[in-house]
Amino acid sequence: MAGYLVEDKRKVTTHRLMQMKQEGKKIAMLTSYDYTTAQIVDSAGMDVILVGDSASNVMAGNMTTLPITLDQMIYHAKSVVRAVQRALVVCDMPFGTYQTNCTEGVKNAIRIMKESHCDALKLEGGVEIIETVRKILDAGIPVMGHLGLTPQSINKFGTYTVRAKEEAEAQKLISDAHALEDAGCFSIVLEKIPAALAARVASELTIPIIGIGAGDKVDGQVLVVADMLGMTKGFTPKFLRRYADLSTIMMDAIGHYIEDVKNCDFPNENEQY
Numbered sequence: 001m002a003g004y005l006v007e008d009k010r011k012v013t014t015h016r017l018m019q020m021k022q023e024g025k026k027i028a029m030l031t032s033y034d035y036t037t038a039q040i041v042d043s044a045g046m047d048v049i050l051v052g053d054s055a056s057n058v059m060a061g062n063m064t065t066l067p068i069t070l071d072q073m074i075y076h077a078k079s080v081v082r083a084v085q086r087a088l089v090v091c092d093m094p095f096g097t098y099q100t101n102c103t104e105g106v107k108n109a110i111r112i113m114k115e116s117h118c119d120a121l122k123l124e125g126g127v128e129i130i131e132t133v134r135k136i137l138d139a140g141i142p143v144m145g146h147l148g149l150t151p152q153s154i155n156k157f158g159t160y161t162v163r164a165k166e167e168a169e170a171q172k173l174i175s176d177a178h179a180l181e182d183a184g185c186f187s188i189v190l191e192k193i194p195a196a197l198a199a200r201v202a203s204e205l206t207i208p209i210i211g212i213g214a215g216d217k218v219d220g221q222v223l224v225v226a227d228m229l230g231m232t233k234g235f236t237p238k239f240l241r242r243y244a245d246l247s248t249i250m251m252d253a254i255g256h257y258i259e260d261v262k263n264c265d266f267p268n269e270n271e272q273y
């Protein structure tokens with residue numbers, strides 16, 4: 001395994017992310033759901049690894065993030081934590097585990113922290129969940145907010161289009177962001193909103209703002225690992241840059257293996273006992 005591609009090998013903390021914002025250093029964040037991928041992502045020098053509930057789509061093939069369970073998220077988070085030495089590991093609280101009431105939210109948050117040993121949790125929503133966010137923070141758990149396109153609410157909105165284009169929705173997003181910062185969140189993800197609005201939030205808030213489809217004037221970026229590596233097909237939002245075409249590379253390699261097996265080329269005499 002290659003060494004870290006960054007010089008600073010110290011474990012990334014929420015405090016360090018805050019310093020990075022103050023120093024104008026961008027934060028790189030990527031999802032991971034399993035041990036092998038997380039080891040590569042961490043070794044490459046990622047600052048934050050998100051065990052996203054996008055595991056529901058990417059790992060399980062569901063249409064939305066809603067079906068993934070608390071047990072499944074803990075399983076993914078444990079696998080990632082085992083692999084990671086440097087990155088801050090943030091785990092998504094899945095749909096239905098914090099929207100009911102504070103007590104339930106805190107209980108589930110503590111369970112994820114206790115069983116997975118991740119570093120922080122991410123919750124979708126603003127003022128509607130602020131009491132739960134406060135209580136989770138009171139329990140000593142760092143919280144990352146998530147505003148804009150919030151995939152756990154897809155059934156309410158009915159579409160994955162750009163959010164907060166209208167003034168009223170933009171104003172609500174700004175006040176939600178302030179409420180999350182005031183409550184004590186260490187960072188906020190802004191998903192699929194106009195770049196100018198994201199820039200305004202990033203400049204008004206002191207905590208780091210991580211964007212996905214939120215332009216370049218924020219403090220960091222996050223992508224879904226399978227999308228940016230080109231493993232997923234047919235998902236082509238404007239914000240997604242593909243850094244590799246792993247799907248083609250894997251298909252070629254697997255096709256080659258099938259051919260070798262069928263042609264009795266594998267294993268050869270050096271590949272047996």
Ligand code: KIV
Pocket residue numbers: 031050051052053054055092189191212222223224
């Ligand atoms: O679950 C996820 O992957 C996310 C990112 C899109 C931010 O929440």
